[in-house]
Amino acid sequence: MRDVVSSEQLTPITWTRKDGYMFSEEPADWIEYDKRQFRQILGRLTRVITGTLDPHLSRYPDDEWAQLASAQLIGVRATLAQLSKSP
Numbered sequence: 001m002r003d004v005v006s007s008e009q010l011t012p013i014t015w016t017r018k019d020g021y022m023f024s025e026e027p028a029d030w031i032e033y034d035k036r037q038f039r040q041i042l043g044r045l046t047r048v049i050t051g052t053l054d055p056h057l058s059r060y061p062d063d064e065w066a067q068l069a070s071a072q073l074i075g076v077r078a079t080l081a082q083l084s085k086s087p
Contacts (some may be wrong), residue, residue, distance in 0.1 A: 038084040045077050 014033040015021050024030065049070065056066045 035084045037087070038080050041082040042084055043079060044072060045080065049073055049077065 013021055014024050014029050016029075016033075053066055053070045053073065056063065057070060060066065
């Protein structure tokens, strides 16, 4: 529903603790919401890397698949970290 309504309105639905879900006409609100989403994804991804891939590689350092997954996800983590920073 969120995707459909947003695309019909051409305005993202954002969420704040104060106002809940809303349509905002302010691009600054959209950017801040996007950054919060990136920070949330970054936290989840970091836990996958440190809680799953790092132990896997510690036990089997020559595992080609784990090395590939780790390298790719570390790149994604760097990108998300950059996108979630304040200007």
